Amino acid sequence: MLEYITKVNLRKAGLSGLFNLSMNYLECRTKPIKCISKPVTIMSEPTGDCNLKCKMCPRAAIDYKKQGSVDFEKWKEVMQKQFPYWHFHGFMGIGEPLLHPKFTDMIEYLEDRKVWKFVTTNATLLTDDKIKSLIKNNLNRMFISMDSSSKEMYETIRVGANFDKVCSNIKNLTNEIKKRKSKMEVILQSVLLKENAKDLPDMVRLASKLGVKEFRFQDIEIKFDTGWSTEEHAMRSNRSFFEKYIKEANKVGKELGVSVKFYNTSDYSLVRTKCVAPWNQAYIRWNGMITPCCTTLTHVHFFYGNIFEESFKDIWNNKKAMAFRKAARSKNQPKQCQKCSCL
Numbered sequence: 001m002l003e004y005i006t007k008v009n010l011r012k013a014g015l016s017g018l019f020n021l022s023m024n025y026l027e028c029r030t031k032p033i034k035c036i037s038k039p040v041t042i043m044s045e046p047t048g049d050c051n052l053k054c055k056m057c058p059r060a061a062i063d064y065k066k067q068g069s070v071d072f073e074k075w076k077e078v079m080q081k082q083f084p085y086w087h088f089h090g091f092m093g094i095g096e097p098l099l100h101p102k103f104t105d106m107i108e109y110l111e112d113r114k115v116w117k118f119v120t121t122n123a124t125l126l127t128d129d130k131i132k133s134l135i136k137n138n139l140n141r142m143f144i145s146m147d148s149s150s151k152e153m154y155e156t157i158r159v160g161a162n163f164d165k166v167c168s169n170i171k172n173l174t175n176e177i178k179k180r181k182s183k184m185e186v187i188l189q190s191v192l193l194k195e196n197a198k199d200l201p202d203m204v205r206l207a208s209k210l211g212v213k214e215f216r217f218q219d220i221e222i223k224f225d226t227g228w229s230t231e232e233h234a235m236r237s238n239r240s241f242f243e244k245y246i247k248e249a250n251k252v253g254k255e256l257g258v259s260v261k262f263y264n265t266s267d268y269s270l271v272r273t274k275c276v277a278p279w280n281q282a283y284i285r286w287n288g289m290i291t292p293c294c295t296t297l298t299h300v301h302f303f304y305g306n307i308f309e310e311s312f313k314d315i316w317n318n319k320k321a322m323a324f325r326k327a328a329r330s331k332n333q334p335k336q337c338q339k340c341s342c343l
């Protein structure tokens, strides 16, 4: 959270915004069941549809069924009316954000509101026009999923993607960023699977070749319990096997000036008490359903309510939201929090 707080636009925040930000910071520490502050981070899912069928993706848990996309005008209206105090906006979910025909308009809208914004994308649809528009509208950070350095393994994991095309898209992006002196941060990220463990050092080399300065690795969420999203494939179940590759990846990163970070690799038995998601963020699915975080997206019973039908003020402290917070801060955590990789 601290990483994001330094990015708040203080001039735009105003007194009430700063009060909310401080209150939210406090509530992330005290973890009340009923919150006075509103979330400072909004995550939204432009679409629940995707052009790939990745082996470890939670989409497999919903059987890759046709989902849908948010209506841009409706989304804008909700953002305008319901969220006066938010500073960070992430686009992710269980679809591919760039598949939404108005994705670049969403970024433009957020830029007008001076919100710090990021997206996680598979980069398959990153055309020259989109790159130009995203740079122009000051997308602050782009996470690009890159799960192997070998064409064969990448295309085995990311079913439907073309390794060479994605690499070329990334190179075009970093070239354009350089050319236009843009401040957009590009970060490659990968899930840790026993299948891609030996590629880690070469993945860092690939990042350097593509002009990317940071690589983040994180263990898979196993609770979707489908496809490769199972304990059998996870880093934490194969820790000793991963060790030498992690060490080498770190070494290569130092040599090439690529920052290498490993996230969420702590033991499954730990209680997830550090997580502040139920206090500092709201996740909006394409259909308006509000959920605490990305790992609860596939489970309808965790949904607090629908932003297109109720006011956010009512949803944020309703019975379901309060029950989730109560459980999340206890030793008796919701099923999704147990073994969550977002510790």
Ligand SMILES: C[S@@+](CC[C@H](N)C(=O)[O-])C[C@H]1O[C@@H](n2cnc3c(N)ncnc32)[C@H](O)[C@@H]1O
Pocket (backbone or CB within 6 Å): 050, 054, 056, 057, 058, 092, 093, 094, 095, 096, 097, 120, 121, 122, 144, 145, 189, 190, 191, 219, 220, 221, 222, 224, 229, 341
């Ligand atoms: C669900 S995707 C959505 C955004 C976009 N479609 C993409 O692939 O980047 C967001 C991120 O979650 C990662 N992911 C997929 N399955 C996962 C799992 N089982 N556990 C943890 N992360 C996972 C993806 O690799 C991707 O980096």
Ligand code: SF4
Pocket (backbone or CB within 6 Å): 050, 051, 052, 053, 054, 057, 058, 059, 093, 094, 095, 096, 122, 158
């Ligand atoms: S990980 Fe991303 S690209 Fe892959 S199937 Fe899931 S949503 Fe689509």
Ligand code: SF4
Pocket (backbone or CB within 6 Å): 272, 275, 276, 277, 278, 292, 293, 294, 295, 296, 328, 336, 337, 338, 340, 341, 342, 343
């Ligand atoms: S599932 Fe994970 S990210 Fe979501 S509230 Fe629980 S611990 Fe936090």
